[in-house]
Amino acid sequence: MQKIRIGIVGYGNLGKGVLSALEQQKDMELVAIFTRREPNSLGLKVKNVQKMDNLPNFVDKIDVMILCGGSATDLPKQSPEVLKYFNIVDSFDTHANIPEHFDTLDKIGKQNNTLGLLSAGWDPGLFSMARILFNSITPDGVDYTFWGKGVSQGHSDAIRRVEGVADAVQYTIPREASVSAVRSGICPTLYTKDKHLRECFVVLKEGADAQKVENEIKSMPNYFADYETIVHFISQQELKENHSTLPHGGFVFRSAKSVNNNKFLMEFNLSLDSNPEFTALVLVAYARAVFRLHSKGQTGAITVFDIPLSAISPLSPEEQRKKLL
């Protein structure tokens, strides 16, 4: 069997995760990693590290490119650019801009006979799939999404921008009482502060005023002002030892009822030791689907909503029905 030939664009946490994830796939092979940095500087054991500029030279050598850049500045530029030459999978997660990103990719994919899957991962991604599944089955219900316990990179970055802060890690923590209330089926009304609390581990710069830093964090609009926020000051050493992994996860619930008032509670949840490694596994499974759908002639942009589950499985349809149905 011909293996699916994969390229990785960007070598941060997610790119490293994809490299690891590919080791678990029998039907895929890594062709090259593309980076904006000096290829030799990555210290990789893998052979083929390429400068980003070399990317067009790999047309016909790579079936699907997995884009591992960030949603803020990388993907809005890279996804359309790479899609001119290759099928792609990205994890674009700036929710408000998804329709625009979709339209851009759809146009470019159709022009260039390529297929682009956007916004794969676990949220958006698997959590979105739980939402559309639950909503489609039960028209009369209420949705709840909780995130965590996990490290929010966006909130950690926001703390690091506060004057006097040397380093920081922020955990988003779902409130157990609220999760239990949802699970009980009572359909509680939950406000922002009811759903999550935010716990921050902060390393101060020398001479910084702890009270001032704490106040500034807690009053930060959008990020912290609407939440119960707990701030701990710790040493850089302690941060490194106890807060250097990137766990995450969360819950999607739908609490619904029939016309006869029978209640249904649906739940999907994830608990992940490593957010980037799990996201990478999702991207890799969906790269398989992109390869298969493109082979059947599909082009343009798609999301996880457009892909049948059979397309992400390494098993044959017969094996899928026998073992998993």
Add this chain to the structure above:
Amino acid sequence: MQKIRIGIVGYGNLGKGVLSALEQQKDMELVAIFTRREPNSLGLKVKNVQKMDNLPNFVDKIDVMILCGGSATDLPKQSPEVLKYFNIVDSFDTHANIPEHFDTLDKIGKQNNTLGLLSAGWDPGLFSMARILFNSITPDGVDYTFWGKGVSQGHSDAIRRVEGVADAVQYTIPREASVSAVRSGICPTLYTKDKHLRECFVVLKEGADAQKVENEIKSMPNYFADYETIVHFISQQELKENHSTLPHGGFVFRSAKSVNNNKFLMEFNLSLDSNPEFTALVLVAYARAVFRLHSKGQTGAITVFDIPLSAISPLSPEEQRKKLL
């Protein structure tokens, strides 16, 4: 907008559930219910109850038939027969015979230009989708499925066949300690008796020997012999008052790891006041997909694995991406 025209074949608990489920769908309308009984005997408020023999007269009046018979004897005959004239959705759940049922329907659907979805519902169905999703994303892991707490019709029927039993209801109950062990991520080895216990509420016939009935239930091979089984003897009145609803549900877990030994726990669970009403909602949502896929030219047999989630949603693709992604 033209509504999707639905027929119901069979009017037991599931057929009644589909009738209720259709009340919640804005894009569907019920055309007729087909029954083997005397149409007037059903006491229905709905107008169009038809004898089963009248079914072929509704070609061109119904887009999708939802088959609500049982898997033991009804569906193996009815699904192929009805598929000769109509697109169908069934909830065939005799696992060992799914490949054969698939092949039969695939042949008939392709010959008659119709599309048949088999084995929809929640298990097989939504639980199968969780299994294929979790397995496709994490190649290295262990699967666990727990059922309940809920009424098992098969086990209730088995008790009713015991001499001296007038009526019975059996609850399948997942063992909390085992569910907790799986959730903790330790990947326990669980034997049949570790996963579920079976609680039976039994009404004796007059003069029956309770001890003998209890022994016979507890030693019944396949059904009870391998489990911890609790037997309560109650009155018919009590059975009717406290055990006449059909709740069910369960959990699908996958406990997996990355090559770097980071652990991932995935969970999908359902808690349902009414098993037939929820199953009916699933069948109705998937009837929407069958209609759409057949409209695009698809024929033969399919399972939930072959259907993109976008096809079951009443929302437009743009709304899906905006609201649910």
